[in-house]
Amino acid sequence: MTEVAVTEQIAVDTATGTPLLTVANLRVSFGETEVVKGISFTARLGRCLAIVGESGSGKSVTARTLVGLTGPGSQVHADKIDLAGADLTRQSERSWRAIRGRQIGFILQDALVSLDQLRRVGDEVAEPLKLHGWGTRASRSRKAVELLSSVGVPEPEVKARQRPYELSGGLRQRALIASAIALDPKLIVADEPTTALDVTIQAQVLDLLAESKAGGTSIILISHDLSVVARLADEVIVMRAGEVVEHGTAHQVLHQPRHEYTRALLDAIPSEHTRGTRLVPAAAAPGGTTPPYPPAKPDVSEKVVPRTRKAIDRDRPVLQARNITQVFRGPDKVDRAVVDDVSFELFAGETLGIVGESGSGKTTSARIVLALLRPTSGDVLLHGQQWSALSLAQRQPLRKQIGVIYQDPLSYFDPRWPVGRILTDALSTGKRPPSSSAEARARAIRLLEQVGLGEQHLASAPLRLSGGQRQRVSIARALAPEPEVIVCDEPVSALDVSIQAQVLDLLTGLQDELGVGYLFISHDLGVIHHMSDRILVMKDGRVVESGTADEVFERPQDPYTQRLLTALPRLAQAS
Amino acid sequence: MSSISFPRAGALARLGSLRIPVRPGTAVPLLIVLLVTVAAIAPGVLTHRSPTAIDIEHTLLPPSLSHPFGTDDAGRDLYTRVVYGARESLGIGLGATGLAMSIALLLGFIAGLAGGLVDVVINRILEVAFAFPVLLLALLLIAIYGPSLTTEIVAVGIGSAPGYARMVRGQVLNVRKAAYVEAAAALGHRRHAVVRRHLFPNAMRPLVAMITLGVGQSIVWASGLAFLGLGVAPPSPEWGALLDYGREYITTSWWLEIMPGLVIVLVALSVTALGRTLQHRLEGAAR
Amino acid sequence: MSQVAEATVPVASRRPAARPSARTARLILVKIVSAILVLVAAASVTFFAQLLVPGSRAVAILNQQTGRAQLWTPAQLAPVNHEFGFDKPLIVQYLDYVGGLFRGNLGTSYTQYRPVTQVIGAELLPSLELTAASLVAAWVLAIAAILLTAKRGRFFSALGSTWEALTASLPTYWVGVVLLVVFAVEIRIFPVIGGTSAWGTVLPVLTLAIPLAGFLGQVTRDEFEKVLDQPFITTARTRGMGDTAVRLKHALRHSVLPAITLSGWAMGALISGAVIAENVYGRPGIGQVLVNAVNTRDVPTVSGIVLVVAGVYVIANLLVDIAYALVDPRLRAS
Numbered sequence A: 001m002t003e004v005a006v007t008e009q010i011a012v013d014t015a016t017g018t019p020l021l022t023v024a025n026l027r028v029s030f031g032e033t034e035v036v037k038g039i040s041f042t043a044r045l046g047r048c049l050a051i052v053g054e055s056g057s058g059k060s061v062t063a064r065t066l067v068g069l070t071g072p073g074s075q076v077h078a079d080k081i082d083l084a085g086a087d088l089t090r091q092s093e094r095s096w097r098a099i100r101g102r103q104i105g106f107i108l109q110d111a112l113v114s115l116d117q118l119r120r121v122g123d124e125v126a127e128p129l130k131l132h133g134w135g136t137r138a139s140r141s142r143k144a145v146e147l148l149s150s151v152g153v154p155e156p157e158v159k160a161r162q163r164p165y166e167l168s169g170g171l172r173q174r175a176l177i178a179s180a181i182a183l184d185p186k187l188i189v190a191d192e193p194t195t196a197l198d199v200t201i202q203a204q205v206l207d208l209l210a211e212s213k214a215g216g217t218s219i220i221l222i223s224h225d226l227s228v229v230a231r232l233a234d235e236v237i238v239m240r241a242g243e244v245v246e247h248g249t250a251h252q253v254l255h256q257p258r259h260e261y262t263r264a265l266l267d268a269i270p271s272e273h274t275r276g277t278r279l280v281p282a283a284a285a286p287g288g289t290t291p292p293y294p295p296a297k298p299d300v301s302e303k304v305v306p307r308t309r310k311a312i313d314r315d316r317p318v319l320q321a322r323n324i325t326q327v328f329r330g331p332d333k334v335d336r337a338v339v340d341d342v343s344f345e346l347f348a349g350e351t352l353g354i355v356g357e358s359g360s361g362k363t364t365s366a367r368i369v370l371a372l373l374r375p376t377s378g379d380v381l382l383h384g385q386q387w388s389a390l391s392l393a394q395r396q397p398l399r400k401q402i403g404v405i406y407q408d409p410l411s412y413f414d415p416r417w418p419v420g421r422i423l424t425d426a427l428s429t430g431k432r433p434p435s436s437s438a439e440a441r442a443r444a445i446r447l448l449e450q451v452g453l454g455e456q457h458l459a460s461a462p463l464r465l466s467g468g469q470r471q472r473v474s475i476a477r478a479l480a481p482e483p484e485v486i487v488c489d490e491p492v493s494a495l496d497v498s499i500q501a502q503v504l505d506l507l508t509g510l511q512d513e514l515g516v517g518y519l520f521i522s523h524d525l526g527v528i529h530h531m532s533d534r535i536l537v538m539k540d541g542r543v544v545e546s547g548t549a550d551e552v553f554e555r556p557q558d559p560y561t562q563r564l565l566t567a568l569p570r571l572a573q574a575s
Numbered sequence B: 001m002s003s004i005s006f007p008r009a010g011a012l013a014r015l016g017s018l019r020i021p022v023r024p025g026t027a028v029p030l031l032i033v034l035l036v037t038v039a040a041i042a043p044g045v046l047t048h049r050s051p052t053a054i055d056i057e058h059t060l061l062p063p064s065l066s067h068p069f070g071t072d073d074a075g076r077d078l079y080t081r082v083v084y085g086a087r088e089s090l091g092i093g094l095g096a097t098g099l100a101m102s103i104a105l106l107l108g109f110i111a112g113l114a115g116g117l118v119d120v121v122i123n124r125i126l127e128v129a130f131a132f133p134v135l136l137l138a139l140l141l142i143a144i145y146g147p148s149l150t151t152e153i154v155a156v157g158i159g160s161a162p163g164y165a166r167m168v169r170g171q172v173l174n175v176r177k178a179a180y181v182e183a184a185a186a187l188g189h190r191r192h193a194v195v196r197r198h199l200f201p202n203a204m205r206p207l208v209a210m211i212t213l214g215v216g217q218s219i220v221w222a223s224g225l226a227f228l229g230l231g232v233a234p235p236s237p238e239w240g241a242l243l244d245y246g247r248e249y250i251t252t253s254w255w256l257e258i259m260p261g262l263v264i265v266l267v268a269l270s271v272t273a274l275g276r277t278l279q280h281r282l283e284g285a286a287r
Numbered sequence C: 001m002s003q004v005a006e007a008t009v010p011v012a013s014r015r016p017a018a019r020p021s022a023r024t025a026r027l028i029l030v031k032i033v034s035a036i037l038v039l040v041a042a043a044s045v046t047f048f049a050q051l052l053v054p055g056s057r058a059v060a061i062l063n064q065q066t067g068r069a070q071l072w073t074p075a076q077l078a079p080v081n082h083e084f085g086f087d088k089p090l091i092v093q094y095l096d097y098v099g100g101l102f103r104g105n106l107g108t109s110y111t112q113y114r115p116v117t118q119v120i121g122a123e124l125l126p127s128l129e130l131t132a133a134s135l136v137a138a139w140v141l142a143i144a145a146i147l148l149t150a151k152r153g154r155f156f157s158a159l160g161s162t163w164e165a166l167t168a169s170l171p172t173y174w175v176g177v178v179l180l181v182v183f184a185v186e187i188r189i190f191p192v193i194g195g196t197s198a199w200g201t202v203l204p205v206l207t208l209a210i211p212l213a214g215f216l217g218q219v220t221r222d223e224f225e226k227v228l229d230q231p232f233i234t235t236a237r238t239r240g241m242g243d244t245a246v247r248l249k250h251a252l253r254h255s256v257l258p259a260i261t262l263s264g265w266a267m268g269a270l271i272s273g274a275v276i277a278e279n280v281y282g283r284p285g286i287g288q289v290l291v292n293a294v295n296t297r298d299v300p301t302v303s304g305i306v307l308v309v310a311g312v313y314v315i316a317n318l319l320v321d322i323a324y325a326l327v328d329p330r331l332r333a334s
Helices: A059-065 A093-099 A121-131 A137-150 A156-160 A169-181 A199-214 A226-232 A250-255 A260-267 A362-369 A392-401 A419-428 A437-450 A467-479 A497-514 A525-531 A549-554 A559-567 B005-016 B024-041 B078-114 B116-130 B134-145 B149-176 B179-187 B191-203 B207-227 B239-249 B255-286 C002-007 C020-051 C057-066 C074-084 C090-102 C116-149 C154-168 C172-186 C198-228 C231-238 C243-255 C257-281 C286-295 C299-327 C329-333
Strands: A019-030 A033-044 A048-052 A074-077 A080-083 A104-107 A187-191 A218-223 A235-240 A243-249 A317-329 A335-347 A351-356 A377-382 A402-405 A485-489 A517-522 A534-539 A542-548
Touching (some): A019 A059, A019 A218, A033 A048, A033 A218, A048 A059, A059 A218, A104 C231, A121 A169, A169 C231, A199 A226, A199 A559, A218 A226, A226 A250, A260 A497, A317 A362, A317 A517, A335 A362, A335 A517, A351 A362, A362 A485, A392 A402, A392 B179, A402 A467, A467 A497, A497 A517, A497 A525, A517 A525, A534 A549, A534 A559, A542 A559, B024 B255, B078 B255, B116 B149, B116 C020, B134 B149, B134 C257, B149 B207, B207 C172, B207 C257, B239 B255, B255 C172, C020 C090, C057 C074, C116 C257, C116 C286, C116 C299, C154 C198, C172 C198, C231 C243, C243 C257, C257 C286, C286 C299
Parallel strands (some): A048 A235
Antiparallel strands (some): A317 A335, A317 A377, A534 A542
16 A cells, blocks of 8 residues: 554564463354354463454453453353363352452443443442452542543542543543453453544543553454554454454454455555545445455456546635634533634535534534524625525525434434435425426436445435435435535444445545535544545644644644644554 | 325235234234224124113122123123123213314424414413323312213313324424425425425324224223213213222122223223334334 | 544643542532422422312212212302312412411311311321332342342342342232232231231231332342453452452442332332222221222312322432432542
């Protein structure tokens, strides 16, 4: 591919570190279905083993089996699961209780739902101590505060008396980690510990885990995010549909993958290297529920499929936001500017990316642009005409010019309507409403084909479609009225990498074909860099940086942007 | 304008998939409800005797093959009386539920849709209404107007309305802030179109379960009133009246009290269970 | 949507709930005032209900007294009107009525010519005892059923929820009669007429508690099963916590919230049930007074009892609201 980004010290190829956990040929099934089809690995002290895969790969099930929490109705078979001499295949529920928390620590994702919100943080952190009969109530309290401090929580005595929802996302996750390491287990299993976290916080959490590793703990990291894995892992296993498709050192797997699936997975990651090209090789058929792998033979020229863009007319902005500000009054009666003096322009055929962490105001800005929210001050122009200041009735007939797709399309579909009705309903609001039901049906079919689905999906209920298919329907609905601009609010954040790649390719393909403009909102810098022509960086409601994609990413002026870019876990792509 | 072929196909598909499987969980309630309906419409089908036929030689007989529910102190066959009482009892149940639902839908929808001051006012009214349990409100109305069929229906209807009104309002509010309502607005549909095509149909979805629950509950409440001697006057074979009548025989001829009560309980349970099943089917097919 | 939520609680100003006692105290005061207003509104309803008596109230009283309905002359009606205060302007009557409530005056009985409070008198206490005992019993039964049967395999779960569905719909009189016949008449464990003795109260309490337990159980079970699937439960298990402890220490607290809310409403429902239960078991209480009053069309007494019940309901809800805020501290923040 292209340049090499700076990564950490590359791990040595030969196995070092004392083996702690040895798993040989682990198989897990639920009833008739086998979800893990024979995985073997060794976790070593002071090393991190990462298990990578998309949804349905079996990685989470594997993780839970290591602590005996596979779940009801499961059958677990293994030739060997050995934890420093203890045979984990022969544990009773009671003996598992002695192992969990003490020998093996487990970290789940999203501390907001992984910690008991009704209990104090200190109690949650001290719980493993109490369960394993450690110390007295007073000494446990003290230890909990110590633990919080060791994971970098400021004012730990104060925080220990608070409840999880009172802490910020990053501090919560640290508290979760504190409770997992309370008894200093030699093995830590982390299941997607950084998902749902902002990029900067993500980096801090990964640093914490790295510290643990440096202290001699063995870490098993489960993740779908290859760049996160790159930062921490020494050894990587790639799983797909229950099977191991690749297993080697981090350097091998990430830089010299042997299996096509791994290669395709790496190629599908959007970043600055993939700008202007398709993520999925053209030979792969779009649509369907399973990723279309294995793809065509790895041939460099075929893989890099460039886009064919229409010219962007920079004289006629389609959308103009002029100094929009949105002030909300919080429950404590204090006014806060969720969006603070934001201005931008969007031209037909181009993609303006808005990137920011949670609370940056990007979604609120999108709602203002869509005129679902009236700004406290400032306005939005559509084709040079007043848009946000119009009355409801005046705005209705103009709505067809702006479309929208959301992160979770399912809740935006009427649960009683099949796909066909969703589309014909959208067509009826557009520029050329169908004059007969036959025409409506024909155009709905054409829309479905445009997004890579087919006539057979007309009668489908959205609930029965996969995440990727739903998003395609959502895109079809947005296209139906033939808008000039589509607001995309985190459209791929909930999708697996391979599906994400397909959807992004679909969006860029449609832009090339129809000349539609995108206001593309995301927290994922790689996706933004891949998709955008120009970029806005938002923080706390303000635009801190704006410019072309290259300008922002290669020569960031604002310190926040610089921090974001440094925190971004990078995947080195050397050919 | 918008296609008509899809909604029709969709609706038919939904109805088709309503095939209620014949499992004991659904078969038994269905059977009971059917029996009660037949009893209400054509009692002669289920029994050949007359509810008023007095037989002095066969008084106070316990249940047997010839008298499945036994006989009362005038020799009347209890089973027959129960069958003939179905019409009146069901009538009360349907009447009271009809009244309650009308009030509930009206108040719930207005409060949910209008929002603001209207919602606050209606909510306060409901709050006060909740302070009056159904039975006690009914007793108050009976104390004022005297016991009669109309009073019973009106009392149970008005008394149970606030509970359903709250449910309707809750559902309307939920749908109102649903994402698909916003999506419809974003597409450019006018407000009344959004209400008609999305809000109303989705808010009405739990209706089936509510109505059947209501019928079951109304029958129970009305019979409770009759148990206290404040229901319809004898010699009506209305189930509640039978309860009132059987009270003095509890310790001696238990069947006079237990059998009508059993029928009431079974009918109430069956109607409710059937409603829940229908509700699940409707939601399952749409989802 | 998360934008707004996160923006309104920025990291910088997050500090331990500042002076929670002051804010909570204000909250409680608002709730108390609210409760009083609801009572006043309820009283207004009963007042105007009394005006609804067909014909004039004096006519109804005389009809009842003499046992026959006839055309009464104004001269005959006047003393009745004067005695009960019906000749005063309506607004004065209303204010007297509502004001009287705060002084413990519920009006005068039409048939017994003495204050309603006297008529109700000591009969209220046994009913309240029955109601309170039934609420406690219902909670115990419901929680036991859930802890034993929720999410313990298909058989037990189905057993538990079917039991609850059945009992929740059972009418009070039926449960009462069945229990009476089975346990007092046939198997003579309990007395048929128990009065207010402890042993004699067991059946009435069960009569009220079983259906309510079914209802509370249904609601709590739903929550409980949802809660057991939550990630924080898994976290507790990964720390080495056993299943029973997880259910008791983590899941229970999260699932009882809806049932606590319903307990306020349940008090009102229980009292109506108590009326019937007292009737079935011949137990002293307001049930007897109430039925008599209805039979003799003694509207003030019935109104009075209804208002007392409303009062109990309002107070119960107030206590529930406060308890709720204590169980779920997230609510204290708002």
